[in-house]
Amino acid sequence: MHNPTLLQFFHWYYPDGGKLWPEVAERAAWLAETGITDVWLPPAYKGESGGYSVGYDTYDLFDLGEFDQKGSRATKYGDKQQLLAAVDALKAQQIGVILDVVLNHKMGADEKERMLVNRVNPDNREEIAEEVIEAEAWTRFTFPVRDGKYSRFVWDYKCFSGVDHIENPDENGVFKIVNDYTGEGWNDQVDDELGNFDYLMGANIDFRNKAVTEELKYWARWVMNEVHCTGFRLDAVKHIPAWFYKQWIDHIQEVAEKPMFIVAEYWAHEVDKLQHYIHQVDGKTMLFDAPLQMNFHIASQEGAGYDLSQIFHNTLVEKDPWHAVTLVANHDTQPLQALEAPVDAWFKPLAYALILLREQGVPTVFYPDLFGASYQDSGSDGENCQIEMPAIPALEALIQARQRYAHGVQTDWFDHPDCVAFARSGTESLPGCVVIMSNGDEGEKTLPLGSDLAGKTWCDLLGHRQETVTADAEGNALFRCNGGSVSVWVIQA
Template sequence: MIKRTLFQFFHWYSLGDSRLWKEVAAKASDLAELGITDVWLPPAYKGASGAYSVGYDTYDLFDLGEFDQKGSRATKYGDRAAFEVSCRALVDHGIRPIHDVVLNHKMGADEKERVVVRRVDAGDRRQIAEDDVEALAYTRFTFPGRGGKYSEFIWDKQCFSGVDLIEEPNESGVFRLMNEYGEGQWNDEVDDELGNFDYLMGADVEFRNKAVYEELKYWGRWFSDQVPVGGFRLDAAKHIPAWFFKDWVGHMRETVGDDLFVVAEYWHPDMGTLTNYLELVDKQLMLFDVALHHRFHDASKAGGDFDMRTIFDGSLVSANPQHAVTLVDNHDTQPLQSLEATVEPWFKPLAYALILLREQGTPCVFYPDLYGAEYSDKGTDESQHLVKMPAIGCLPKLIEARQRFANGPQVDQFDDPSVIGFTRHGTETEPGCVVVMSNGAAGEISVDLGPNQSSTLFIDFLGHHEAEVTVDEQGRANFPTNGGSVSVWVRRDAL
């Protein structure tokens, strides 16, 4: 049975100049052979910064690199034709395209409008001033370069709940737009950070406007008619009312396909918060396991002082595995980004073994970990930093091992603070494996495989350990690992 393995085919500093869509098409075959089943693509539509946009500053959802807008026709990743080719290449190789959907806000408005706003306490968004302020704001989106093709909808001040910049008076901050929606209050069913985390950036979309609500559903149907869609990654879910995504995802399942893979970015480590959110959206989607990512980060920083028996404590995959997408790093946690909490390279083989080879969760592999990355940017100290993210040498083998050997019942042996392991016992037709890792000194675990495995010879599929392990007459064997390393022990005859 093929296990779902998601691959994030970009990072924040992916090269521009229309190269990424071509790279997707070129690597589709290799990814399929490796065992990747789903590829998460970056936002495909035009951002406010045009050809330089990573895609999260949404300008025009209907411009997939087709129209001369924001200084370019193509997006950073390529034009519409190349995007279509990349999606078809994935499908032709049995891989489902997972598309990034950024509906929370719009940026780069075409015109200013006269608006009425109220100032908001940035530290507690529930504190909204009582005084109205007349001002100008960038809230009118007419998309002149597209000229009404695909949609004639014009976004104006009635389509947004807040902005962060006004003119006459010239101020920046958080401002609640006073219109006919919400009686001056933010949306509910959003995260309670900062009191109410409805507002994030730009012109914040007002989902209570029925016209906006219907336009976004129409866009989802339209987009799915343009390119193959295997699912969606939903950006900034903690800032969007849960009732909207409950309806939007339900509509997509009804009109596009009931087997869509949908994962939301609700960046919160608290299980109570995530469980409540899953209930609000009728459990129609999955969530990224933020808590597990932070456990990996902490473990990689602490080295041998971290108690590996606790690695899954507080994680979504341990509490609600069927709704957990596990990850090691992503474009927000990589060095110099807003949620930077990078997992150190030495620990990444251990972390990937823990998400790729276990029964629970759907693992997501990050582009730089497979292919490497090098880039430079300013840090918080305003100086320029050169970052090199090395490819993890054993990662292709770990992905392959997921498809070949991560089979059958799972038995954990988390008995030692440094050396832990687990056994996948295989099935009648599919081989299993024994996974052993240490964040300290070399060690081993003793495993009872049963008398039917007597005299069976095991080797490390990753090649990290040179030993050969033979199971004794009682079906037991000691499986070693090097210090700060991981080994995946498989039957030699299964190779």
């Protein structure tokens, strides 16, 4: 059984023009050979900005690049035929297909509707004004081009709890929609940031409307049958009631031929919030380890001033490894994005070694770290920035090492602020490894590996150290790494 290893096969600034689905198909065999077991694909359906949409401005869940809507037939990543060809190529290599799901909101409505709304204090959404305003808002989704194919469901204002723009009178802000289908206030079991973080953007889907929840369950069945995916990545779950996703996940697992891999994005750096969400959904989803990603960011900024022995302190992989999906970067944390917290290039090999070669957590590799990326965008100061994200030279070898050497019992030596190490013992049939890293000067540790390894000779798989290391008669060996670097020591064949 391969060690599960995810690849996020996109980033926020991936070029448009239908290039991604063909690239997935082209690289599928190489990914399998390298050791990737599952590929996380971006939202595959039509967004408000059509062929330029990254996918998080959901317009039509049933348009996978098939209908000429929002200015294009294909999505940014390609058309439906190319998507299905990419999925087929991955599955031919026994690679799982994880689809990104954005169910929090819809954008780009086809028609305006007249409705009643209350103004809301955007800094405290619990403060809902008593005054009722009659206004218009873009909340009716009829998908005229699709014309009822796959689903005849029409979304209207009764399906939503809030909007951020009204007309007649024209205002921007946060507005609570008044209707009999949703009740008063916002949904419960959401994050408590800003009082209640139910509302995020666009036309905010209200899961208290049973017709809505049934349509979203139906869509899940449809897309599972259409695309034959093996799992889902759930976007923005801190804004969606936990009780809904508990029901939704139960439903898809019941109808799936095999258990679906589910990971959710609850982007909070307080590990207790992540654990609380896992409890609310009865452990039915894994979560991305946002606290660990932030630790990596801070460690890369502080260099030798950061205490490496505490790198896993207050992280999900430390507190609940069975529900942790670990990562070094993603499309939200990359430079110029909303949750920008990039990990400096020098530290990325250390961070990837810490998620790829350990027992705990399911690691995720980010596309630019494996293949590189270059893009331009304006920063928070309005100035245009050119961003270069070079591929990490050691990353391919680290992914391969996960499948070849990350086996057996794990022993940690996190006993120094600038130099830490851990070993995997191997099994009867699979080899182990020794990993040592430093965020300061050259590091070294004498490790007691046991008499079974007496006389064995080790070399650095990454080639950062040229010498070999031979264990003494008791199985002790002195391992070194370069300053600000990592070495993965394996037994010479």
